[in-house]
Amino acid sequence: MLPLLTALWPLFALIVGGFCLRRVNFPSEAFWPGAERINYFILFPALLFSSLARAPLDNPALPRLALAVLLGLGLAWLVLLLLRRWLRWPAARFGVFTQGSLRFNTYLGLAAIGSLYGAEGMTLAALLLALLVPAVNVLSVWSLSADHAVSPGRLVLPILRNPLILACVAGILCNLSGFAMDGGSERLLGLLAAASLPLGLLCVGAALKPEELGGELFALFGNSLLRLLGMPLLAWCVAYGLQLPPLERTLMVLFFALPTAPTAYVLTRQLDGDSHLMAGIITLQTLLAALSLPLLLTLLAY
Numbered sequence: 680m681l682p683l684l685t686a687l688w689p690l691f692a693l694i695v696g697g698f699c700l701r702r703v704n705f706p707s708e709a710f711w712p713g714a715e716r717i718n719y720f721i722l723f724p725a726l727l728f729s730s731l732a733r734a735p736l737d738n739p740a741l742p743r744l745a746l747a748v749l750l751g752l753g754l755a756w757l758v759l760l761l762l763r764r765w766l767r768w769p770a771a772r773f774g775v776f777t778q779g780s781l782r783f784n785t786y787l788g789l790a791a792i793g794s795l796y797g798a799e800g801m802t803l804a805a806l807l808l809a810l811l812v813p814a815v816n817v818l819s820v821w822s823l824s825a826d827h828a829v830s831p832g833r834l835v836l837p838i839l840r841n842p843l844i845l846a847c848v849a850g851i852l853c854n855l856s857g858f859a860m861d862g863g864s865e866r867l868l869g870l871l872a873a874a875s876l877p878l879g880l881l882c883v884g885a886a887l888k889p890e891e892l893g894g895e896l897f898a899l900f901g902n903s904l905l906r907l908l909g910m911p912l913l914a915w916c917v918a919y920g921l922q923l924p925p926l927e928r929t930l931m932v933l934f935f936a937l938p939t940a941p942t943a944y945v946l947t948r949q950l951d952g953d954s955h956l957m958a959g960i961i962t963l964q965t966l967l968a969a970l971s972l973p974l975l976l977t978l979l980a981y
Contacts, residue, residue: 683795683973683976683977683980684973686791686794686795687791687794687972687973687976689794690787690790690791690794690880691969693877693880693881693884694787694880694881694883694884694887694965695884696881696884697880697881697882697883697884697885697886698884698885698887699884700881700884700885701884701885711882711885711886714878714881714882714885715882715886717878718875718878718879718882719842719843719942720842721871722871722872722874722875722878722879723785723786723842723843723846723875723879724842724843724845724846725846725868725871725872725875726789726871726872726875726876727805727808727843727846727847727850728846728847728849728850728853728868729850729860729865729868729869729872730801730802730804730805730850730872731805731806731809731846731847731850731851731853731854732850732853732854732858732860733802733854734802734805734806734850734854735802736851736854736855738802738803738806740803740806740924740927741806743921743923743927744803744806744807744810744923744927744931745810746921747914747917747918747921747923747927747931748807748810748811748814748931749810749814750917750921751913751914751917751931751935752781752811752814752815752818754913754917755780755781755910755913756781756818759773759776759777759780759781759822762776763776763825770822770823770824770825770952771823771951771952771953772952772953772956773822773823773825774819774822774823774824774825774947774950774952775902775943775947775952775953775956775957775960776898776902777818777819777822777823778819778822778823778939778940778943778946778947778957779902779903779905779906779939779943779957779960779961779964780902780905780906780910780939781815781818781819781910782815782819782939782940782942782943783811783815783934783935783937783938783939783940784883784937784938784939784940784941784965784968785808785812785843785879785937785940786875786876786879786880786882786883787880787883787937787938787968788804788933788934788937789801789804789876790876790879790880791933791972792804792930792933793876795976796926796929796930799926800926800930803926803927803930804930804934805847805850807930807931807934808843808847809847809851811934812841812843812844812847813838813841813844813847816838816841816844817838819943819946820838820946820950823946823947823950823951823952824950882941883941883965886941886944886961887961887962887965887966888958888959888961888962889962891955891958891959891962892959892962892963893959894955894959895956895959898956898960899956899959899960899963900963902960902964903960903963903964903967906936906938906939906964907936907938907964907967907968907971908971910935910936911932911933911935911936911975913935914931914932914934914935914936915928915932915979917931918931918932928979929976929979932975932979933972933975933976936968936971936972936975937968937972938961938964938965938967938968939960939961939964940961941961943957943961944957944958944961
């Protein structure tokens with residue numbers, strides 16, 4: 680337990696730091712939107728591109744991981760569809776619960792994996808992201824638009840514009856083409872990637888909104904329990920059933936146990952979802968993850 684806490688507490692310290700800095704208005708309120716944009720469009724894509732450009736794409740883990748991820752997401756999606764039919768959720772609410780259950784905080788996930796599992800873990804994590812990010816974005820957009828017909832353009836356009844997906848595709852193409860990153864380009868990408876995770880965690884903390892936790896406590900805690908406990912249990916069952924090796928099993932469970940992504944709030948506002956509920960879910964899940972992630976990783980170690 681102590682090694683896990685040693686690896687994880689600095690990550691949550693950065694989240695708390697971002698929260699405190701925004702509350703004291705340092706460096707300024709205008710800083711945080713700009714920091715989020717530069718990280719989302721430049722620094723974090725550089726991390727994904729460089730990881731996938733060097734990843735062994737002939738890795739035998741890739742077909743296993745693809746099957747496990749698609750099976751896990753498919754089962755979770757089926758449960759969400761049944762809940763929507765039973766509870767008669769409108770799209771504005773269904774989309775929030777879908778994102779709260781399926782999306783994940785990539786910054787926190789990669790920072791934890793890098794601290795705990797090193798280069799091998801980061802390679803597998805990049806492969807997982809190449810599978811998860813497009814699938815989760817499609818389901819998120821569809822769920823927020825479920826009350827009316829979704830045109831192919833409305834569904835696909837946000838995916839094609841997503842810088843994380845574009846970085847994954849570019850990294851894979853660079854890898855397959857055998858293009859050599861020399862002349863200092865690999866060093867440049869490494870410097871950009873190194874800045875991404877600390878800044879991303881500070882931005883996660885700055886985006887927390889404790890004032891949004893009032894009101895729908897049953898919905899907030901219900902969705903948080905589904906994401907932080909139900910989803911990792913489902914992932915473990917799928918990974919165990921498919922007999923994934925220990926590290927692959929651990930990483931899959933970890934990704935399914937991460938709190939939802941702060942960017943879910945932006946998509947919810949763009950597609951007229953319940954942004955108040957979405958902000959509360961993001962905040963509560965991030966706070967609860969400080970307890971659930973160390974406990975879960977400790978259980979997986981045994």
